[in-house]
Amino acid sequence: MRLELQGLVKRYGAHPAVNGVDLSIGEKVRVLVLIGPSGGGKSTLLRILGGLERAEEGAVRVGDREMSGANESELQEHRRENGYLFQAFNLFPHLSLLRNVTLPLEKVHGHEPKAARERGLECLDRLGLGGMGGKMPAELSGGQQQRGGIARALAAKPKLLLLDEPTSALDPEMTAEVLAVIEELSASGQEIIMATHEMGFAKAVADHTLFLAEGKVVEEGADLFESPKEETVRRFLATVMRY
Amino acid sequence: MIFAASFCFLFFILLDHDFEWGRIRAYRSNLISGWLMTILVSSCALVLSILLGAVLTAGQLSSLRGTRWLARSWVELIRGTPLLTQILIGYYLVANRLGIDDRFWIGVVLLATFAAAYLSEIFRAGIESIPKSQLESARAVGFTSGQMYRYIVVPQAMRRVLPATAGQFANLIKDSSLLFVISVQELTMQSRETNAATYATFESYIPMALGYLVLTLPISFWTRHLEERFRYET
Numbered sequence: 001m002r003l004e005l006q007g008l009v010k011r012y013g014a015h016p017a018v019n020g021v022d023l024s025i026g027e028k029v030r031v032l033v034l035i036g037p038s039g040g041g042k043s044t045l046l047r048i049l050g051g052l053e054r055a056e057e058g059a060v061r062v063g064d065r066e067m068s069g070a071n072e073s074e075l076q077e078h079r080r081e082n083g084y085l086f087q088a089f090n091l092f093p094h095l096s097l098l099r100n101v102t103l104p105l106e107k108v109h110g111h112e113p114k115a116a117r118e119r120g121l122e123c124l125d126r127l128g129l130g131g132m133g134g135k136m137p138a139e140l141s142g143g144q145q146q147r148g149g150i151a152r153a154l155a156a157k158p159k160l161l162l163l164d165e166p167t168s169a170l171d172p173e174m175t176a177e178v179l180a181v182i183e184e185l186s187a188s189g190q191e192i193i194m195a196t197h198e199m200g201f202a203k204a205v206a207d208h209t210l211f212l213a214e215g216k217v218v219e220e221g222a223d224l225f226e227s228p229k230e231e232t233v234r235r236f237l238a239t240v241m242r243y
Numbered sequence: 244m245i246f247a248a249s250f251c252f253l254f255f256i257l258l259d260h261d262f263e264w265g266r267i268r269a270y271r272s273n274l275i276s277g278w279l280m281t282i283l284v285s286s287c288a289l290v291l292s293i294l295l296g297a298v299l300t301a302g303q304l305s306s307l308r309g310t311r312w313l314a315r316s317w318v319e320l321i322r323g324t325p326l327l328t329q330i331l332i333g334y335y336l337v338a339n340r341l342g343i344d345d346r347f348w349i350g351v352v353l354l355a356t357f358a359a360a361y362l363s364e365i366f367r368a369g370i371e372s373i374p375k376s377q378l379e380s381a382r383a384v385g386f387t388s389g390q391m392y393r394y395i396v397v398p399q400a401m402r403r404v405l406p407a408t409a410g411q412f413a414n415l416i417k418d419s420s421l422l423f424v425i426s427v428q429e430l431t432m433q434s435r436e437t438n439a440a441t442y443a444t445f446e447s448y449i450p451m452a453l454g455y456l457v458l459t460l461p462i463s464f465w466t467r468h469l470e471e472r473f474r475y476e477t
Contacts, residue, residue, distance in 0.1 A: 079383060084383040089374065089376040092399075094398055094402070103394060108384060108390070
């Protein structure tokens with residue numbers, strides 16, 4: 001993936017959620033992981049990269065797309081090209097699981113209903129949800145719902161898959177089943193940017209890791225887990241990986 | 244207590260009365276046609292009120308401040324004045340000035356305008372009750388805002404507002420009784436005329452009350468059923 005960020009700032013009211021982020025990520029990074037304390041700016045950065053939020057200052061380039069000056073329809077185009085998964089409540093509760101996947105394929109990506117259905121079933125199968133297409137989201141477990149959300153995001157063959165703490169609302173067993181899916185995706189070459197609190201998992205899949213705190217990149221690197229240089233990062237990792 | 248006392252009082256009055264249904268026999272067909280007119284005027288008004296209500300809702304949720312203000316003011320104007328006042332002004336001032344004298348359609352439009360203001364509040368509440376996370380997800384999958392409303396927000400909001408909308412239809416049927424002041428030949432009008440011609444007050448007005456109840460009670464039960472179903476589903 002190619003990401004170029006310069007002097008990125010995003011405030012909510014007076015509070016700067018992202019406060020001067022510079023970043024340059026090259027082609028060889030396939031899985032970028034954002035870690036750090038809650039409120040450190042991970043979600044906001046992810047939302048900006050996903051085209052859900054606009055930066056107030058600075059330049060953002062994702063792939064070939066210049067995001068800083070993009071108008072709403074360009075941002076929408078960006079969202080169509082990429083997949084995004086929130087912590088929870090991704091699925092539309094009034095639609096069956098399969099319809100959740102096929103509706104965007106038909107209405108956003110212009111697939112014929114038959115082709116959308118085939119693609120939808122294929123994605124559900126891939127995520128271990130074969131035979132569940134007819135179920136309503138309320139009939140699925142949290143882990144199944146998240147996998148359904150990933151299926152929907154994958155169905156349109158996204159360039160980038162952006163995952164915002166996809167397991168933080170799940171219990172350990174469901175967390176494991178969702179992480180297994182994400183691991184498989186990363187192994188198959190899908191480009192992923194993921195904010196997470198699952199440090200063991202982050203360490204296992206990340207090609208490159210960003211540590212964000214107070215809206216800034218405190219440290220980044222491919223071997224951030226093995227040899228953190230900054231004291232804040234060392235302390236954070238020591239705390240969260242103690243148990 | 245008061246309710247029980249009133250009920251008993253009404254019951255004894257009815258018990259005490261010596262009904263002579265023969266006195267209104269000649270007017271039976273008038274009462275039936277009045278009842279059918281009540282159904283017709285309420286149904287037409289319902290369809291129109293849903294359309295007007297949707298327009299007012301769109302206005303209230305518009306991103307244009309002027310449109311929002313206009314829709315909001317209209318809703319407050321209608322909700323802040325009695326229906327009777329609106330009927331009198333709508334008929335004697337507006338329709339007369341415009342040279343329109345079709346009482347049926349004037350009645351339909353006035354009723355619909357009145358109900359639309361309430362419906363638009365119901366619709367607005369329904370739309371605003373859809374969690375923000377749904378809108379975010381809809382944006383994230385790449386829907387335009389039109390698609391977001393069409394496929395995600397409105398279908399969910401509609402299920403939520405169905406009970407209240409059905410309740411509003413019952414109100415509309417009852418409110419149509421006020422159209423007698425502009426001589427729409429509906430149930431109340433026919434019942435009053437029957438009473439005026441026969442002096443058989445009980446025999447004229449009891450069927451009138453029953454005529455409304457026959458229409459509103461099923462709606463009321465249906466509304467309750469919908470509410471329970473919705474509670475179960477969520």
